[in-house]
Amino acid sequence: MAHKVFIDGEAGTTGLQIRDRLAPRADIELVQLDPARRKDPLARHDALAEADIAILCLPDAAAREAVELAEGLPVRFIDASTAHRVAPGWVFGFPELTAEARDTIANAARVSNPGCYSTGAIALAAPLVAAGLVAPDEIASINAVSGYTGGGKELIAEMESPGAPAHFTYALAQGHKHLPEIIRHAGLSRRPVFAPSVGQFAQGMTVQIPLHLNGRRIADLHDALAAHYAGARFVRVVEPAARVVPTALNDTNELHLSVHGSDENGCAVLVAVLDNLGKGASGAAVQNLNLMIGAAEDAGL
Numbered sequence: 001m002a003h004k005v006f007i008d009g010e011a012g013t014t015g016l017q018i019r020d021r022l023a024p025r026a027d028i029e030l031v032q033l034d035p036a037r038r039k040d041p042l043a044r045h046d047a048l049a050e051a052d053i054a055i056l057c058l059p060d061a062a063a064r065e066a067v068e069l070a071e072g073l074p075v076r077f078i079d080a081s082t083a084h085r086v087a088p089g090w091v092f093g094f095p096e097l098t099a100e101a102r103d104t105i106a107n108a109a110r111v112s113n114p115g116c117y118s119t120g121a122i123a124l125a126a127p128l129v130a131a132g133l134v135a136p137d138e139i140a141s142i143n144a145v146s147g148y149t150g151g152g153k154e155l156i157a158e159m160e161s162p163g164a165p166a167h168f169t170y171a172l173a174q175g176h177k178h179l180p181e182i183i184r185h186a187g188l189s190r191r192p193v194f195a196p197s198v199g200q201f202a203q204g205m206t207v208q209i210p211l212h213l214n215g216r217r218i219a220d221l222h223d224a225l226a227a228h229y230a231g232a233r234f235v236r237v238v239e240p241a242a243r244v245v246p247t248a249l250n251d252t253n254e255l256h257l258s259v260h261g262s263d264e265n266g267c268a269v270l271v272a273v274l275d276n277l278g279k280g281a282s283g284a285a286v287q288n289l290n291l292m293i294g295a296a297e298d299a300g301l
């Protein structure tokens with residue numbers, strides 16, 4: 001029997017991409033609302049009651065509201081928003097993070113997708129911190145550039161208007177919503193300085209973590225990441241390229257990690273490339289859904 005899935009926020013940037021991935025599947029039946037009632041709490045409650053799994057592709061407040069609307073219902077959740085990434089009772093939906101993560105996600109009632117920047121930063125830092133190769137207080141800064149779909153419908157409209165900038169840096173006041181989840185799930189003990197930016201391209205992102213080597217070798221960092229992700233279907237540790245292109249993995253659920261730098265000069269940059277709407281959002285949600293319903297991890301991806 002098909003699994004009933006309700007995408008709350010189906011008309012948004014993340015929701016549409018999840019719908020496109022799920023609509024052709026015979027093992028999934030989408031529970032859909034009349035578009036005119038898509039924000040009506042009663043209609044959303046009825047959809048939550050009908051669904052086996054709800055994927056929340058909403059602003060944080062609306063995601064919290066959906067969970068309240070479902071009180072007492074057996075529906076399981078995947079939340080793409082920031083609302084529950086460090087919340088008690090929620091499983092962090094990053095299947096490649098630990099050896100146990102896939103089983104934990106498969107059996108969870110409430111799974112929170114990691115954020116897009118966080119996916120890159122945590123993927124780079126967590127295995128190195130866990131292996132003792134990077135100290136929990138060592139990561140001083142994280143820099144990133146994202147395609148403008150990362151800001152949802154509002155930023156898309158702004159960046160596709162005449163006079164839109166080619167690039168801007170933002171959130172420099174250090175209150176970015178991804179920092180709590182990066183600190184928690186990468187195992188950091190000190191808040192890194194985070195400097196994200198947006199470029200005049202729709203999808204794709206690069207996340208960079210600069211490090212001083214302090215006696216470590218580039219190969220030590222590369223090998224530790226490669227060992228951690230050995231056998232992962234969607235995460236690959238690749239050789240450093242002369243140019244890193246944020247759009248290189250668009251329309252995939254892949255995440256590529258690389259270690260750049262020079263033993264001689266004592267400096268390194270850890271680099272992650274992903275599609276903010278792939279492994280950074282919609283692809284990740286479908287991967288988690290697959291685990292939760294016992295489908296092949298890469299079904300529809």
Ligand SMILES: NC(=O)C1=CN([C@@H]2O[C@H](COP(=O)(O)OP(=O)(O)OC[C@H]3O[C@@H](n4cnc5c(N)ncnc54)[C@H](OP(=O)(O)O)[C@@H]3O)[C@@H](O)[C@H]2O)C=CC1
Pocket residue numbers: 008009010011012013014015038039040056057058059060062080081082114115116149150151152153154276277280281
């Ligand atoms: N875009 C990205 O790259 C990523 C996004 N996310 C997260 O996913 C979530 C959705 O983001 P995104 O798709 O980009 O945002 P969008 O703004 O593109 O879409 C949000 C959708 O939610 C709808 N909505 C708003 N309030 C309600 C409500 N009360 N009830 C029902 N629907 C509502 C909006 O309706 P309307 O159409 O009327 O505006 C819109 O369709 C966010 O929490 C974001 O942080 C996570 C990772 C990456």
Ligand SMILES: CC(=O)N[C@@H](CCC(=O)OP(=O)(O)O)C(=O)O
Pocket residue numbers: 080081082114115116117146147148149150151152155177178196197198280
């Ligand atoms: C470019 C842009 O604006 N990106 C968003 C992050 C992406 C997003 O909204 O979603 P998640 O937090 O769920 O990943 C931001 O910086 O707030």
